Amino acid sequence: MAFQLLVTLIVIIILIAPLPCNAGQWPPSPGYYPSTRFRSMSFYQGYRNLWGPAHQSVDNNGITIWLDRNSGWRVVQVVKPFRSGYFGASIKLQPGYTAGVITAFYLSNNEAHPGFHDEVDIEFLGTTFGKPYTLQTNVYVRGSGDGRIIGREMKFHLWFDPTQDFHHYAILWTPKDIIFFVDDVPIRRYPRKSATTFPLRPMWVYGSIWDASSWATEDGKYKADYRYQPFVGKFTNFKASGCTAYAPAWCRPVSASPYRSGRLTGQQNRAMQWVQSHYMVYDYCRDYKRDHSLTPECWR
Template identity: 35%
Template sequence: MARLHPSMVAMCIAGVVLGSLSFLQCSAQPVAFDQNYLVTGGTDNNVKKLDGGKTVQLVLNQDSASGFASKSKYLFGHISMSIKLVPDDSAGTVTAFYMSSESPNHDELDFEFLGNSSGEPYILQTNVFASGIGNREQRIYLWFDPTADFHSYSVIWNPQQIIFKVDDVPIRVFKNNQASGLPYPSTQPMRIFSSLWNGDSWATRGGLQKLNWTHAPFIATYQGFSVDACQWSDSGSLESCATSNSGWWNNAAFQTLDSDSQSKLKWVQQNYMIYDYCTDTKRFTTTPTDCTLRS
């Protein structure tokens, strides 16, 4: 588990007071890429390390896609990445930042950035797989140009809920409804992955708009490889990672959204959400149970 050094206090997002104890919601200090990640796809020309590994570029060209993964697995915690997406005509490209258990009946938490023609907005798709069951897509437009500068994309994952955030604004919450018989990612450790690949069979306008290779190479740039999470070592990690003292993300303050976070989430849903599987009656003739519980 990544621990916080006193010098990191300045990096804290917000303070939360619980009873007589003070807990700080902080991200672990960004480290060089090689300390926690390894290249999983692409040639040397497709994964470029800059600034001593503090910045990494994934490159998609006709030779290869590209990607990387964390060396360690985690069960609950705070995972964050700062990304500057592929600029200009990115139609057909998919920039993925996700966690996965890599196992049969796997668990997975997804950010997928779906490229578009120059001047058209990016679409951010999120999804949750639990015990191999997915089909829980939500899509939003972002309220800024994600190609102009770095923005933070993060997940707070604990035994009660999963919060997807963009620049500390909640865009999605997935609750633990195991008491109602629904699976929840709570027992399988996950690695962190990112990749840049050709998804033009589906990513842009349902696959109608293809990737234009004359605009290659397509480049996504990464910084802030922050992990503040419970690192999996063996089967004993299952119990220890779920205890309240294993990390700030397991404290009561993060088991629900406070009023400010609820307002931000509602703002995103009302102004930027363009697809929610819960309202897709053509795809689901019966409303999924987790949607009923959410409402």
Template identity: 40%
Template sequence: MDHRVLSFVSKSITPFSLLLLLYIFPAAETAANMTYKAFNLPTITFKEGYSPLFSDFNIERSPDDRSFRLLLNKFSGSGVISTEYYNYGFFSASIKLPAIYTAGIVVAFYTSNADTFEKNHDELDIEFLGNVNGQPWRFQTNMYGNGSVSRGREERYRMWFDPSKDFHQYSILWTPKNIIFYIDETPLREINRHPAMGGDFPAKPMALYATIWDASSWATNGGKAKVDYKYEPFATELKDLVLEGCIVDPSEQIPSTNCTDRNAKLLAQDYSNITPERRNNMKFFRERYMYYSYCYDNLRYPVPPPECVIVQSERDLFRDSGRLRQKMKFGGSHSHTQSHRKHRPGRSSRRRNKVAGGASKSGRRGSAAAAM
């Protein structure tokens, strides 16, 4: 476990709470190279589920095709996309992030349909934000529905472990009723569909993406710390690939009735419902590692969006800006920037089963990170 965490724990919590910490986050104490296969789901090869999105010369596939590395160097970043679109699903991979100096780097694992529905796209993000040496990785989750890019629903967190040392399983659950973001089997955030959300709840078929790219203009300290290419290549590795869901043609405007049974099966899975034990784990994580939440940002949202469930123990931690009232427990202060347009590699529209060829540089909209 990180020495800063141990220092804080020894001074600030009881022996019982320490045991709870280790129980909830065993990942921090596991041996090196341990692989997480959350929920014991069957995995696929790269060829069975993915194709290059851009800069395939910076994509390295393992000999058995069950893992791959995405590289960033001075020439380009790189990315992959699922071969199919899905009408709801569970998307997961064990990921190891770049090490050493990672300022300005963003690694993204997300679902989107921005290139099929350019003006009203849906999106679910897990974005990892690099940092300067000695500072922990940060990451954010976000949700867009029906092109609601001006109404980003981002939350930002600190890692409780070093994601560059070991693989951890990162997962996105998306059902007609709810969305859950996971690390290993710990839920970080749940969004339940509320009738008042309307089209803001993602409902159109999406593909799964994984990318690494240069976000020097905003990702670390508001763009003050940029990618330093003397440390290239920067590599992120993915394995234990899971793509579970109902495959559909994104050009179909009417939802496929063929997905009814598949979606019912998805909703019945263990990972689609948060047990009381996991909910306690999520509460523990959010109260100690979340440093921004849109639900508590009364400056952006004088009336919280309808899906927000205000938790008083969380509310007490945040100012009206959605930022923490005090500095993070493990060092550093935080500032919040307004959402703005950031460019990320995309792809041209295509039918399902069509493999992308060549590089694409079209931008897509995302949320601004609180890069500190």
């Protein structure tokens, strides 16, 4: 009898226990869907294998890249550099244990400026069993080779399981700002406040998967475990539209809103604020352990 009573109490506690405040909640509609405004391309229409073709499988529309103990970085690259534009891809991540492994979609000019490059990142930080992926957005400006890597990380959990299906992730980069999107919902806007805190040199678009065990999962607490190899990332529905580095000076930056200026609508801003209040788990500007003299955009 006592055992039955204990079981009943446990069931009641489970049933009435409050769910996390964001469990099952989806962002409000942004009201505008920029991914539908730009044409999709197959992999070979705009991209090329850069490193590791033996660990990549290409079909007409997309590419699967994988990491194992013997493969190192797997990287694909858009053919042309851009000086502004909208860049997106639909990505599906691997379930299970992926700690230490990063799947990324990003802009960079490291090949043109090694050790002193710019970079704009969407990175999926691998995780352990039962824990969600973390989506990290980041902006580097003229950094890495001087030993003072200044990251501008903003991290999110997602309102869906990114291993179950493809979802669209995108970066809008203009001379005024950088906006990150998940399924057309803006999740972060990084405005240009000065030339020293904003990337302005042409960049290429990349997709990659790599081992970052030293820091990727809970600050390096959990490492890549190659008993679970290969670690797989799937990319399709590529989009890259805007002003290439070779376009005339009058080329107008594309917009991800109904406004030609690129300014987000009130509805888009409300959706972004909702995501940040419910799903953002880290903001470098709110990290008081950091030296914000190196990130003046946080207080300007």
